[in-house]
Amino acid sequence: MNILRRAFLGLSVALLLAATSIPLSAADAPVLKRIIEKSEIRIGMSGDQAPLNAKNRSGSLFGFEVDVAAVIADAMGVRLTLVEKPFPQLLPALKSGEVDIVMSGVTITAERGVDFKFVGPYMFSGKSILTKSNILARAEDPNDINSSTVKLVALADSTSQEFAELNLPEAPLTTTEDYASAVKLLLDDKVDAMVADMPICILSVLRHPGRGLTTLPAPLNIEPIGVVVPSNDPQLASLIENYLNALDGTDILPRLREKWFEDASWVTSLP
Numbered sequence: 001m002n003i004l005r006r007a008f009l010g011l012s013v014a015l016l017l018a019a020t021s022i023p024l025s026a027a028d029a030p031v032l033k034r035i036i037e038k039s040e041i042r043i044g045m046s047g048d049q050a051p052l053n054a055k056n057r058s059g060s061l062f063g064f065e066v067d068v069a070a071v072i073a074d075a076m077g078v079r080l081t082l083v084e085k086p087f088p089q090l091l092p093a094l095k096s097g098e099v100d101i102v103m104s105g106v107t108i109t110a111e112r113g114v115d116f117k118f119v120g121p122y123m124f125s126g127k128s129i130l131t132k133s134n135i136l137a138r139a140e141d142p143n144d145i146n147s148s149t150v151k152l153v154a155l156a157d158s159t160s161q162e163f164a165e166l167n168l169p170e171a172p173l174t175t176t177e178d179y180a181s182a183v184k185l186l187l188d189d190k191v192d193a194m195v196a197d198m199p200i201c202i203l204s205v206l207r208h209p210g211r212g213l214t215t216l217p218a219p220l221n222i223e224p225i226g227v228v229v230p231s232n233d234p235q236l237a238s239l240i241e242n243y244l245n246a247l248d249g250t251d252i253l254p255r256l257r258e259k260w261f262e263d264a265s266w267v268t269s270l271p
Helices: 002-020 031-036 063-075 087-096 159-169 180-185 198-207 234-249 252-262 263-267
Strands: 041-044 054-055 081-082 116-125 127-131 152-153 171-175 193-197 222-229
Touching: 031 041, 031 222, 041 063, 041 087, 054 063, 054 193, 063 234, 063 252, 087 152, 087 222, 087 263, 116 234, 127 159, 127 180, 127 198, 152 159, 152 180, 152 234, 159 193, 171 180, 180 193, 180 198, 180 222, 193 198, 198 263, 222 234
Parallel strands: 041 081, 152 171, 152 193
Antiparallel strands: 116 222, 127 193
16 A cells, blocks of 8 residues: 555645635534544444455455545545444444444445435446356346245345345345355355355355355446445535545556456455
């Protein structure tokens, strides 16, 4: 991150000056005011969504979203605190004020937009399946998987669960609190496939060589991934949107995408 931070330093200073010069009121910037007053931004992540965010062998969080979060905190001139919670608990934590924003592979949906504001997208993903079945791995359409004989697992309260319930209603579905538990069910032959974002499926194949895992060659759909911000703080949303636009404009986001999605050398850092 040192090279990225140096490259972004001048831009960070300019954006910080612009942000702190905006008159803030409790009505339109309550979270941003707290961030500035405490000199800290609390960002929620699940810690089990590599390459977006995961724990390395020393127990520290790392990944694409961790790098982006660090640059955002640097740009704001505040301390970064990563709050690790199971995925189903992240949005409730944002609603209760336990975290300031969430960056954890959260798909931008209309339903979530009722209670929260999204910034981005900063990347695109899509639903796939992880399976041991060569027949299921050839699926090109949800109808190829939608069968009462195919047992599925997905992350609870995720768009993967929603996707399975909507597009695969005939397939029995189990949900888990984290991906590790879901993959274990598959490895133990308790389910036939895990429905998840494609990067998670690809990573699971890499992490379990020789276990017969495979995934689809292309996702079943396309989903935008964004930063989740409290709906009552439009100034914080606007500020983070400016940061993401600046990151794209300085080629930092593309470089981070290349680092985490095209170079698999980081996989050896996983426990």
